[in-house]
Amino acid sequence: MVEVRIRVNGAVTTLDLQPQVSLLDALREHLGLTGTKKGCDQGACGACTVLADGERINSCLALAVQYTDREITTIEGLAAGESTRALREAFVEHDGFQCGYCTSGQLCSAVGMLAEHAAGAPSVVTEHLAGHAELSEAEIRERMSGNLCRCGAYNGIVTAIRQVATAEAAR
Incomplete structure (x- = not known):
């Protein structure tokens, strides 16, 4: 032990x-x-x-x-933190989950991904760019590709993340 x-x-x-x-x-x-x-x-x-x-x-x-x-x-x-409230609400609003099994991993990954993007970390989609790139649908899909959803709620997940990212960028 x-x-x-x-x-x-x-x-x-x-x-x-x-x-x-x-x-x-x-x-x-x-x-x-x-x-x-x-x-x-x-x-x-x-x-x-x-x-x-x-x-x-x-x-x-x-x-x-x-x-x-x-x-x-x-x-x-x-779930206890207020900072992820908008992300959780967007997942609900845009059907970002169906059976719910993958949702905890999806939400944790989305929080980490948004922080990576905000810090300027490149991805396969934006590796050629310096600084911050727009968080496009392709960018979100690439950055979230390590999280699978057997129900196929990917469109809702991407829409939810993009909505939150856009709102944060507007502040």
Whole structure:
């Protein structure tokens, strides 16, 4: 067993874990935070996306011991925050989810993606550009491509993210 001191949604917890326990399993099984979903358990679907120090990661591919003393934000942490209210409302307004299974990963990924874009991080769509590029439909689709939706709610997800990004850019 290894002692892991982890900060999740602002609260510090110490867990005794086997070194091979994934961050996803630590969140779900040891902390009871079941909003983060286990989809493929291979890093291919994005259902397990959380934020580590503000950057999105697939928690099924991360070992919990790697995230000692780092800030992990799950969907429960986003749900408690006022800053993501507009994004959650836009997902509802534009049918950005249907069955809801992927929604927690989609929302965490969208928050991380919007921060990456605001910081000027390039993507495949905009790698040739310096500075900030418009958050176009193609840009959103590229940046969100690591999150799958079996129901096919992609159009609603893209519309919701674009609406929030446009409103933020207007401020």
